[in-house]
Amino acid sequence: MVQASKALDRVLVLEMVRVTEAAAIAASTLVGRGDEKAADAAAVEAMRAAFNGLAFDGTVVIGEGERDEAPMLFIGEKVGSAQGAGPKIDIALDPLEGTTITAKAGPNALAVLAIAEEGCLLNAPDVYMDKLAIGPGYEPGLVSLEQSPSDNVRALAAAKGVKPSEIIACVLDRPRHEKLIAELRSLGCGIVLIPDGDVAGVIAVTDPETTIDIYMGQGGAPEGVLAAAALRCVGGQFQGRLLFRNDDERARAARWGVNDLDHIYQLDELVKGDAIFAATGVTDGSLLKGVKRHKNGYLTTESVVMRASSGTVRWVKGEHRTGKSDI
Numbered sequence: 001m002v003q004a005s006k007a008l009d010r011v012l013v014l015e016m017v018r019v020t021e022a023a024a025i026a027a028s029t030l031v032g033r034g035d036e037k038a039a040d041a042a043a044v045e046a047m048r049a050a051f052n053g054l055a056f057d058g059t060v061v062i063g064e065g066e067r068d069e070a071p072m073l074f075i076g077e078k079v080g081s082a083q084g085a086g087p088k089i090d091i092a093l094d095p096l097e098g099t100t101i102t103a104k105a106g107p108n109a110l111a112v113l114a115i116a117e118e119g120c121l122l123n124a125p126d127v128y129m130d131k132l133a134i135g136p137g138y139e140p141g142l143v144s145l146e147q148s149p150s151d152n153v154r155a156l157a158a159a160k161g162v163k164p165s166e167i168i169a170c171v172l173d174r175p176r177h178e179k180l181i182a183e184l185r186s187l188g189c190g191i192v193l194i195p196d197g198d199v200a201g202v203i204a205v206t207d208p209e210t211t212i213d214i215y216m217g218q219g220g221a222p223e224g225v226l227a228a229a230a231l232r233c234v235g236g237q238f239q240g241r242l243l244f245r246n247d248d249e250r251a252r253a254a255r256w257g258v259n260d261l262d263h264i265y266q267l268d269e270l271v272k273g274d275a276i277f278a279a280t281g282v283t284d285g286s287l288l289k290g291v292k293r294h295k296n297g298y299l300t301t302e303s304v305v306m307r308a309s310s311g312t313v314r315w316v317k318g319e320h321r322t323g324k325s326d327i
């Protein structure tokens with residue numbers, strides 16, 4: 001077997017930024033244009049073209065949907081120009097994480113991906129996932145999806161030496177979170193309600209600048225795996241439980257080999273071994289600035305790329321001259 005450190009060749013680390021940059025730049029032309037589908041399609045096409053320019057043997061394991069519902073970057077699609085020749089890499093991607101945010105020019109839209117050695121990313125079906133995340137530096141198991149939100153807040157507050165009312169939680173602003181929000185309000189917590197974009201929301205717990213202590217609530221399972229990949233690199237705790245609302249979703253679970261429907265996934269079950277996480281900002285957000293178009297015919301991008309095995313985090317600022325062929 002190829003060692004993880006060899007399989008995810010160093011060269012791939014920076015190449016991954018070129019892939020997310022391409023998707024973000026393509027989507028950026030549609031920021032604030034009210035057309036989610038067009039923005040997503042532009043990002044998907046650009047990300048796929050960028051992947052196919054790379055000499056590696058990749059398979060999309062988390063992508064735009066199942067083969068019959070997504071024309072490109074569907075689950076199972078092979079990408080990269082070295083099929084059969086190089087180490088096999090599995091890819092989780094969301095070319096435009098935050099399609100509505102992009103359409104409305106809101107905060108925290110990202111082009112994002114994670115790669116790992118074959119078999120090392122949870123092949124999460126496209127269902128919801130209950131998510132719980134805190135930053136690095138706490139005792140393992142301090143918070144858990146087996147405990148109530150109140151118990152998790154109290155445990156975190158005790159570990160930080162603050163009152164529960166001083167804890168700041170990040171939650172997606174959705175009617176399904178009414179009960180969770182009421183419970184957090186009864187403790188007096190601060191709640192950062194985000195309109196969309198829980199990849200950035202989860203990662204925010206690792207950055208003291210955001211002041212967010214804990215991420216809670218239900219969002220997309222694919223986004224859960226992507227955020228977990230980032231936390232594998234920078235530290236922090238994350239748990240996820242898949243949620244199935246109907247027989248169709250349970251059938252999806254069976255297709256992806258998920259048998260225990262109530263399982264609580266730990267970070268190292270979502271992303272195993274070495275992994276690389278990369279993201280480029282489409283709109284300004286807590287993690288990254290968005291793509292900016294400057295007068296003199298150039299664009300700027302802000303990206304981050306991280307690697308689990310080394311824990312290295314690289315912040316990459318790009319200047320892209322328009323009219324030149326490659327980025």
Ligand SMILES: O=P(O)(O)OC[C@H]1O[C@](O)(COP(=O)(O)O)[C@@H](O)[C@@H]1O
Pocket residue numbers: 094096097098099100172174195196197198199218219220221223
């Ligand atoms: O909008 P819903 O159905 O509550 O789903 C939540 C999910 O949608 C997002 O807000 C945005 O997803 P898209 O990338 O599909 O636009 C994710 O960050 C989140 O996990």
Ligand SMILES: [Mn+2]
Pocket residue numbers: 094096097098099220223
């Ligand atoms: Mn998304």
